[in-house]
Amino acid sequence: MSTQNLFPEDYKTILAPGSHWSLTVRKGMQIKLTDLEGGGNVGMLFFNPTFLSEKYNAPDTLKSQHTFKLTKGHCLYSDMGRVFASIIEDTFGWHETVCGNSHSEHIQSRWGEKHYQSQRNDWLQNGFDAFLVELTKYRLKKQDLAANLNFFSEVSSDPDGKLQLSRQSKKNDSITLRFEMDTLVVMHTCPHPLSTEADYPQKPVQIYLEKAKPVAPDDICFNLCDENRRGFHNNALYHLGMNSSYD
Amino acid sequence: MIKESALNLEDSRSRSKVNAGDYFFQTITAGETFRIVDLEGNQAADTLFYNARDPSERYSASDTIREQAALYLTTGSMLKTNLNRDLIKIVADTCGRHDTVGGACSTESNTVRYDLEKRCMHACRDSWMLAIAEHEEYGLAKEDIGHNINFFMNVPVTPDGQLQFADGVSAPGKYVELIAIMDTIVLISNCPQLNNPCNAYNPTPIEVVVWAAA
Numbered sequence: 447m448s449t450q451n452l453f454p455e456d457y458k459t460i461l462a463p464g465s466h467w468s469l470t471v472r473k474g475m476q477i478k479l480t481d482l483e484g485g486g487n488v489g490m491l492f493f494n495p496t497f498l499s500e501k502y503n504a505p506d507t508l509k510s511q512h513t514f515k516l517t518k519g520h521c522l523y524s525d526m527g528r529v530f531a532s533i534i535e536d537t538f539g540w541h542e543t544v545c546g547n548s549h550s551e552h553i554q555s556r557w558g559e560k561h562y563q564s565q566r567n568d569w570l571q572n573g574f575d576a577f578l579v580e581l582t583k584y585r586l587k588k589q590d591l592a593a594n595l596n597f598f599s600e601v602s603s604d605p606d607g608k609l610q611l612s613r614q615s616k617k618n619d620s621i622t623l624r625f626e627m628d629t630l631v632v633m634h635t636c637p638h639p640l641s642t643e644a645d646y647p648q649k650p651v652q653i654y655l656e657k658a659k660p661v662a663p664d665d666i667c668f669n670l671c672d673e674n675r676r677g678f679h680n681n682a683l684y685h686l687g688m689n690s691s692y693d
Numbered sequence: 694m695i696k697e698s699a700l701n702l703e704d705s706r707s708r709s710k711v712n713a714g715d716y717f718f719q720t721i722t723a724g725e726t727f728r729i730v731d732l733e734g735n736q737a738a739d740t741l742f743y744n745a746r747d748p749s750e751r752y753s754a755s756d757t758i759r760e761q762a763a764l765y766l767t768t769g770s771m772l773k774t775n776l777n778r779d780l781i782k783i784v785a786d787t788c789g790r791h792d793t794v795g796g797a798c799s800t801e802s803n804t805v806r807y808d809l810e811k812r813c814m815h816a817c818r819d820s821w822m823l824a825i826a827e828h829e830e831y832g833l834a835k836e837d838i839g840h841n842i843n844f845f846m847n848v849p850v851t852p853d854g855q856l857q858f859a860d861g862v863s864a865p866g867k868y869v870e871l872i873a874i875m876d877t878i879v880l881i882s883n884c885p886q887l888n889n890p891c892n893a894y895n896p897t898p899i900e901v902v903v904w905a906a907a
Contacts, residue, residue, distance in 0.1 A: 503840075509806070514794070523802075609762045
């Protein structure tokens, strides 16, 4: 085995249906998520690996940008006023962040009990347990579980606030997140909690990690609104001195 | 849905006026009813709830929204915990709509929303930090400070996915009344926000009234 493979520039993998994973993504990297078959869902949470108490905050993300849906141009904020990641590309157009996860009782009541003992890797995992498993690896607890992102799921509201899962991604829809600070990314591919599919959606998602292009002066996320400019300034303050030396 | 309460103030077991910028932090036992009154109108009561027997179980906006498949809270809304259990139910509401999407102000989010140099203005999350620091007996820490309810706030979502901060639907004397399904810690920050036109830049007091179980 060549040592060249120990220092890759990028990484591509497939997250199997109903699975979970976590990794630290460095500032300046990007993740492209691709729904390989259509009808997928990716639940995602962010934490600051240095201060795990800093985490993705859906309310701050939505109200800072006066939006309910998330798409290209939007920034994903921490509870400390910083930008974990920016959505730099999106072919789907509407990702939601208020409906949370399925619990095991939802999965059982909709699609029946399928235990690991009999089903092996085709058991029906739920989003809440999937996150708990990953969180516990970092000594995080259920209290640290905030309202998560659900990529590839459009949830819309009527004037009275009634919600529906109104659209899901098509085959090869993708979204690209550029990370603006080091971020612990926790994710699962369990079904959206409002899914009413007849069968548990078994949808794989491709994950492609690579180096992002530097943030240009005309960057769509930075320039979306004054709030995002200020968010990027908070990140700059957080990174102040990182590249300086005494010489 | 607008619904008035049948309870009389004279029968209550406690009445607490909470000024803007202060917090309310008390345990309500299962079966007790409590009312939050918007005394002067268009105030925001940023509220968190916990299972008093195990505060790692707490109010969860996403579980509540998912279970009712609706965004706004009003009479009949069952507030769920992060374990998807029943916590508190709204039993009366003269306001008609309350928000649980917009979250609470913080000094950090103020820098993003208003100005980088507004970080030193008082904010709800600072009130909560002080509350849990001053009352260690509840056993709450920063990770327990989650996604709250904004009683009396109107944050409509449009069909095309915009989030608006509309004028309040509240007015002087409007209230929301809730019955505790489990023993519940109530933590309210009466919002001190001075930068938001929603409260006409004038945060005002609320009152919290508690009735013993019938």
